[in-house]
Amino acid sequence: MSTSTANSTAESALRRQRQVLDHLRGKGQPEIDPKATISHIAIYGAGIMGSGIAQVAAQSGYKVTLWDVTQADLDRGIHTIRTSLARSARKTGQPADWVQSILSRISSTTDQLAACTSADLVIEAIVENLSIKQDLFSRLDKVAKPTCIFATNTSSLLVADVSAKLGEERKQRMVALHFFNPVAVMKLVEIAYMDGTSPELLALLKAWVHDIGKVPVLCRDTPGFIVNRLMVPYNIEARQLVERGDATIEDVDTAMKLGAGYPMGPFELMDMTGLDTGYHIMKAWYETAPGLSGDPRFKPSPEMEQMIRDGYLGRKSGRGYYVYDK
Numbered sequence: 001m002s003t004s005t006a007n008s009t010a011e012s013a014l015r016r017q018r019q020v021l022d023h024l025r026g027k028g029q030p031e032i033d034p035k036a037t038i039s040h041i042a043i044y045g046a047g048i049m050g051s052g053i054a055q056v057a058a059q060s061g062y063k064v065t066l067w068d069v070t071q072a073d074l075d076r077g078i079h080t081i082r083t084s085l086a087r088s089a090r091k092t093g094q095p096a097d098w099v100q101s102i103l104s105r106i107s108s109t110t111d112q113l114a115a116c117t118s119a120d121l122v123i124e125a126i127v128e129n130l131s132i133k134q135d136l137f138s139r140l141d142k143v144a145k146p147t148c149i150f151a152t153n154t155s156s157l158l159v160a161d162v163s164a165k166l167g168e169e170r171k172q173r174m175v176a177l178h179f180f181n182p183v184a185v186m187k188l189v190e191i192a193y194m195d196g197t198s199p200e201l202l203a204l205l206k207a208w209v210h211d212i213g214k215v216p217v218l219c220r221d222t223p224g225f226i227v228n229r230l231m232v233p234y235n236i237e238a239r240q241l242v243e244r245g246d247a248t249i250e251d252v253d254t255a256m257k258l259g260a261g262y263p264m265g266p267f268e269l270m271d272m273t274g275l276d277t278g279y280h281i282m283k284a285w286y287e288t289a290p291g292l293s294g295d296p297r298f299k300p301s302p303e304m305e306q307m308i309r310d311g312y313l314g315r316k317s318g319r320g321y322y323v324y325d326k
């Protein structure tokens, strides 16, 4: 891309961002009550992220339907939610029926289409694989209400790609709602929007994010949005330090906690995220991401691929860079 084309692309992106922000800050706009538009949320994927999103949505009064491939996946997800709520109840001195009252707002099913027919908002948190996500949304598009908003929790893919098989009307109601792990604790939600996303939809979603006790930030549909675009190269540098034999895993983690003030070191963070999720991000960026594909930094190393083949996925499998009690 020439410098002048890059400048004009950046200018038009900034103009668009200003339009959205002007609308969101506009004076005299009525306060938005998200519950007037969104009451039922269908969440696809009951893994680390889906179960966390289901928990915070139900805790904030929303009716949730959780879908996953097998009953065992759902049972594991509901168990995670119950354990997390019980811990929170102990810490904050909630009444005895608090956990159950929140769980009663969450139903679960393996019936993929039935899960979303009455939903106002669909949030997808399934495996980070483009064609699997595209196929899911394409099936849901045919049965969801025309007004239903579609959101992906993808870490690395473009909303434009995930929504590629949707009808035009639905595409305008599709965004990324990118939560952070652990969802119950992390305050941020990135809302990533496409050129056709209306300011009204963004305003509604910002209000919804506030309503579930989180803080929204807006970002154009760009690989990794804000946080992962900065965090993934940092993780890669950390891994390369160790793979070259420059420093140990423990010393890199200690250095970044005590020297940079980060709450976790990069290896602790990669274990928490899941090595497979990190791998999918790098692979997708290396293979297809605009402006990033072909960059050798993002090519997963043989050491990383071997860890994944060995099932060392991080906390969720009991072993990654560190060993965990299951």
Ligand SMILES: NC(=O)c1ccc[n+]([C@@H]2O[C@H](COP(=O)([O-])OP(=O)(O)OC[C@H]3O[C@@H](n4cnc5c(N)ncnc54)[C@H](O)[C@@H]3O)[C@@H](O)[C@H]2O)c1
Binding pocket: 045, 046, 047, 048, 049, 050, 068, 069, 070, 073, 124, 125, 126, 127, 128, 129, 132, 153, 154, 155, 156, 178, 179, 180, 181, 272, 273, 274, 277
């Ligand atoms: N782990 C993180 O820190 C993190 C943070 C933000 C976003 N994300 C994103 O959230 C999404 C889910 O990640 P996760 O960490 O919860 O993963 P996970 O492995 O814990 O859960 C993924 C879920 O997808 C389901 N699944 C597997 N194959 C499937 C298929 N073929 N069709 C439908 N569902 C299938 C699994 O049953 C599982 O419950 C990914 O897109 C990931 O990039 C992850």
